[in-house]
Amino acid sequence: MNTEFVEFHKPCPVCNSSDACSVNEDGSAKCFSCDTFIQDYYKQTGEEKGMEATVTKLKDNKHYALEVPRNGIFSKIDHRNIAEKTARKYGVKVINGHDHKGKSVIKSQVFPYYSDNKLTATKVKTETPPGTKKDFRITGEISESGLFGEQLFKSKGKYLTIVEGEFDALAAYEMLGSKWPVVSIKTGAAGAVRDIKNSLEFVESFDTVVICFDRDKAGQEAAKKVARLLTPNKAKIMRIPNGYKDANDMLIEGAKSAYNQSWWEAKTYTPSGVINVSDFKNKFMNREKKPSVPYPYEGLNKKLYGLRQGELVTFTGGTGLGKSSVTRELEHWLIKNTEDNVGIIALEEDPNRTISGILSIEANARLYIDQELERFSKEELDNYFDILYNGDNENRVWIHAHFGANSIEDIFSKLRYMIVGCGCKWIVVDHLHMLVSATVEGDERRAIDAIMTKLRSICEETGAGMILVSHLRRVDGNKGHENGIQVSLSHLRGSQSIAQLSDCVIALERNQQADDPEEANTTVLRVLKSRYTGDVGLAAKLVYNRETGRLKEKPLEDFEGDDNDLEFNDYA
Numbered sequence: 001m002n003t004e005f006v007e008f009h010k011p012c013p014v015c016n017s018s019d020a021c022s023v024n025e026d027g028s029a030k031c032f033s034c035d036t037f038i039q040d041y042y043k044q045t046g047e048e049k050g051m052e053a054t055v056t057k058l059k060d061n062k063h064y065a066l067e068v069p070r071n072g073i074f075s076k077i078d079h080r081n082i083a084e085k086t087a088r089k090y091g092v093k094v095i096n097g098h099d100h101k102g103k104s105v106i107k108s109q110v111f112p113y114y115s116d117n118k119l120t121a122t123k124v125k126t127e128t129p130p131g132t133k134k135d136f137r138i139t140g141e142i143s144e145s146g147l148f149g150e151q152l153f154k155s156k157g158k159y160l161t162i163v164e165g166e167f168d169a170l171a172a173y174e175m176l177g178s179k180w181p182v183v184s185i186k187t188g189a190a191g192a193v194r195d196i197k198n199s200l201e202f203v204e205s206f207d208t209v210v211i212c213f214d215r216d217k218a219g220q221e222a223a224k225k226v227a228r229l230l231t232p233n234k235a236k237i238m239r240i241p242n243g244y245k246d247a248n249d250m251l252i253e254g255a256k257s258a259y260n261q262s263w264w265e266a267k268t269y270t271p272s273g274v275i276n277v278s279d280f281k282n283k284f285m286n287r288e289k290k291p292s293v294p295y296p297y298e299g300l301n302k303k304l305y306g307l308r309q310g311e312l313v314t315f316t317g318g319t320g321l322g323k324s325s326v327t328r329e330l331e332h333w334l335i336k337n338t339e340d341n342v343g344i345i346a347l348e349e350d351p352n353r354t355i356s357g358i359l360s361i362e363a364n365a366r367l368y369i370d371q372e373l374e375r376f377s378k379e380e381l382d383n384y385f386d387i388l389y390n391g392d393n394e395n396r397v398w399i400h401a402h403f404g405a406n407s408i409e410d411i412f413s414k415l416r417y418m419i420v421g422c423g424c425k426w427i428v429v430d431h432l433h434m435l436v437s438a439t440v441e442g443d444e445r446r447a448i449d450a451i452m453t454k455l456r457s458i459c460e461e462t463g464a465g466m467i468l469v470s471h472l473r474r475v476d477g478n479k480g481h482e483n484g485i486q487v488s489l490s491h492l493r494g495s496q497s498i499a500q501l502s503d504c505v506i507a508l509e510r511n512q513q514a515d516d517p518e519e520a521n522t523t524v525l526r527v528l529k530s531r532y533t534g535d536v537g538l539a540a541k542l543v544y545n546r547e548t549g550r551l552k553e554k555p556l557e558d559f560e561g562d563d564n565d566l567e568f569n570d571y572a
Helices: 041-045 084-090 166-175 189-198 200-202 217-228 249-251 256-262 277-285 298-306 325-338 349-361 378-389 408-420 430-439 445-464 499-501
Strands: 005-010 021-024 029-031 036-038 055-057 064-066 094-096 106-114 118-126 134-141 159-163 183-184 208-212 236-237 312-317 341-347 398-399 424-431 465-471 504-509 522-530 538-543 551-554
Touching: 021 041, 021 159, 036 217, 055 236, 084 166, 118 166, 118 298, 159 166, 166 183, 166 249, 166 256, 189 200, 189 217, 208 217, 217 236, 249 256, 298 522, 298 538, 312 325, 312 445, 312 499, 325 341, 325 349, 325 424, 325 465, 325 551, 341 349, 341 408, 349 398, 408 424, 408 445, 424 430, 430 465, 445 499
Parallel strands: 159 183, 159 208, 208 236, 312 465, 312 504, 341 398, 341 424, 424 465
Antiparallel strands: 005 021, 005 134, 021 029, 029 036, 055 064, 094 106, 106 118, 118 134, 504 522, 522 538, 538 551
């Protein structure tokens, strides 16, 4: 004989959950929190067995015949403020008895469950003092039953209301003037989807389905999941007003009018990400401008209108073309021209090199070279350091010291900590393919897809602006990126997701092999993608000064070349 849960919301002796355990007739139990099967619940917990279910076995050995207590009566359910007429409508009987120890007199309510108009299960709820655990047991095959109250109403009606519990069904039916069908799911929010699937034909037959689950998080999430099962525009989600838990709570408090108002104002469910334009008007008119800061290069500002928080900007270029130099200029720029905290994750260099690199820009000298460093006094160096890292800028710059383990989980944990724990509004990650090497994923493309998705999600979730450095793949032919060939989105190494998930992609181009020293030291900045403006193409020329180690912008007037063959926001 199959067993059926007869006690719900019991404490689990394994994981210590207060109410996740359900006990079978034979004393075995299942915890739905830790997913543990318990052979003998009562022996393990030392708890006495609750009220026995009265069942007899049918000849087919598949179902239980139920003997509903014959001493039950139809009456008003006082502690729930349910009228006798409503209880009678739903077949809910009240029985007077004793607790399982045979001591105090208690009242229990018996809720019948049907399948094809045949009684298949009963749920017995025993009144308990306020603030104590619920006491209810199930007899029969409730898994084969329809929704509570389903047998009472004809299908193909105008309105159907679905609530989370039996008392809520009685209460809602009463508050709606006994005019519209109201049914309840069988085993709470956790089983809502399963219950509705089993009765989907009945539910779908109604023109409009109002889902009125409990106000708590579990109830609201379950309501959305149920709504997704139904034909689009059929489901409405009613939200219980603030100050009330559920429909029965509102009936007890005499809030019939408030319930009806909320019922009529229930919103038609639409999946997240799908909006009506009329609903968007107010948001559009009152939208907040993203915090931004200009780039240090005028050419980029003309095309991009600055660097914005919440966006992911990728800088890409061939090996040795100055990607780190450009990002170092940006790091210094953000420190000097904002009051925001800045986080730096430079995975290919020592933190001392990162700090001294930014300090070099402040000093207009290559301080990372010992011979250059010797030209400065200790006082001068102290002053540069204080300007950048002390005084008003104290505790604003955070750097990832990557000694020891460098798993991808560890790096992302530190990245998130910089944003949430250290308050960094700008993050520089140099570079993407070092993140890839930290994964256990063997497929580079799949690893890049996962990393880019994570980086993009962090930007959107936290609102931090992120600058990412990425490499280019090798190109065919005699000319490579060291010869200054024009870069396109197709040159990005590893995956299209780099372009797809970046808000902006900026490429660096430089002919390292040029005979002209000025040309060999000039880096071209080319915008390959701009989701914000759509403006792509040549943006700036930066000339490297070997004496200072700085990159300075140069006018574009005499620049040769045609940008008309560029890929225009291929992945916008």
